[in-house]
Amino acid sequence: MDKLKKLASNVTKKMSQKTVKPSNMKPGKDILHSFSGHCPVCDKPTLYISETHNLRSNLFCKNCRSIPRERAFAWCLNEFLPNWRKLVVHESSPAKRSISDMLERQCKHYIASQYFPGIAGGEFKDGVRCENLEELSFADDSIDLHCHLDVMEHVNMPGACFAEMQRTLKPGGKIIFTTPVYEGKLKTERRAQYGPDGIKYIAEPEYHGNPIDDQGALVTFHYGSDFANLIRAWAPQCSVTMITILDPQLGVLGQFREVFILTKYAKNILAGAK
Ligand SMILES: [Zn+2]
Numbered sequence: 001m002d003k004l005k006k007l008a009s010n011v012t013k014k015m016s017q018k019t020v021k022p023s024n025m026k027p028g029k030d031i032l033h034s035f036s037g038h039c040p041v042c043d044k045p046t047l048y049i050s051e052t053h054n055l056r057s058n059l060f061c062k063n064c065r066s067i068p069r070e071r072a073f074a075w076c077l078n079e080f081l082p083n084w085r086k087l088v089v090h091e092s093s094p095a096k097r098s099i100s101d102m103l104e105r106q107c108k109h110y111i112a113s114q115y116f117p118g119i120a121g122g123e124f125k126d127g128v129r130c131e132n133l134e135e136l137s138f139a140d141d142s143i144d145l146h147c148h149l150d151v152m153e154h155v156n157m158p159g160a161c162f163a164e165m166q167r168t169l170k171p172g173g174k175i176i177f178t179t180p181v182y183e184g185k186l187k188t189e190r191r192a193q194y195g196p197d198g199i200k201y202i203a204e205p206e207y208h209g210n211p212i213d214d215q216g217a218l219v220t221f222h223y224g225s226d227f228a229n230l231i232r233a234w235a236p237q238c239s240v241t242m243i244t245i246l247d248p249q250l251g252v253l254g255q256f257r258e259v260f261i262l263t264k265y266a267k268n269i270l271a272g273a274k
Pocket of ligand 1: 042043046061063065
């Protein structure tokens with residue numbers, strides 16, 4: 001177990017070392033990649049810059065510091081739900097930057113939540129609402145948009161999460177999210193499992209940055225090309241669309257660029273399906 005912990009801590013350290021802040025960058029020096037374009041997060045002409053070849057984590061917008069998956073999400077949000085500013089939007093596990101700042105600032109009915117083990121859904125800890133995606137406290141048909149960025153690869157029971165998001169969505173509502181989908185991987189792989197006796201590691205432990213825990217967030221799944229079919233089985237009242245953007249103008253480059261857009265069917269379709 002100690003060996004696993006050490007390994008996991010090394011992975012976390014490596015990941016945090018890879019991330020650099022654009023404010024530390026000297027223009028013209030140390031920059032390996034730069035693209036000009038129009039950022040869909042801050043809605044301004046900008047320069048995207050990276051000091052490393054890991055564009056996924058380090059290709060920042062010079063204005064708002066957004067990264068590629070945040071810009072891919074923002075583009076899809078504007079394209080598929082252009083009136084989002086007026087809607088009831090729930091974001092799970094916001095990172096207090098970029099997209100979350102944009103939603104909080106511009107969205108009239110924005111609800112942010114984090115998962116705190118041991119705290120009931122709908123209760124607050126230090127002013128932050130607690131919600132477990134596997135057991136949401138929201139009423140049926142009450143949310144216009146559930147969204148999250150790189151959260152689904154950390155949950156224990158994705159099927160329960162999708163069933164709960166579907167239950168609480170209004171008919172016609174959407175779930176828009178990002179999560180890594182592994183190219184060439186046909187079948188989704190569970191990497192770790194939370195159980196009554198603690199964590200069962202099935203594969204080498206892998207952690208990503210976590211906005212509310214310095215220890216990082218444990219990766220529980222590597223999703224494969226069967227993921228859309230799995231979602232359909234978990235949320236049969238929703239259509240599933242996958243978008244993969246490749247566009248230097250939008251600053252969407254690098255690995256793992258998929259955005260998922262689920263739409264809960266309208267009432268008449270749902271009634272007909274019964
Ligand atoms: Zn920007």
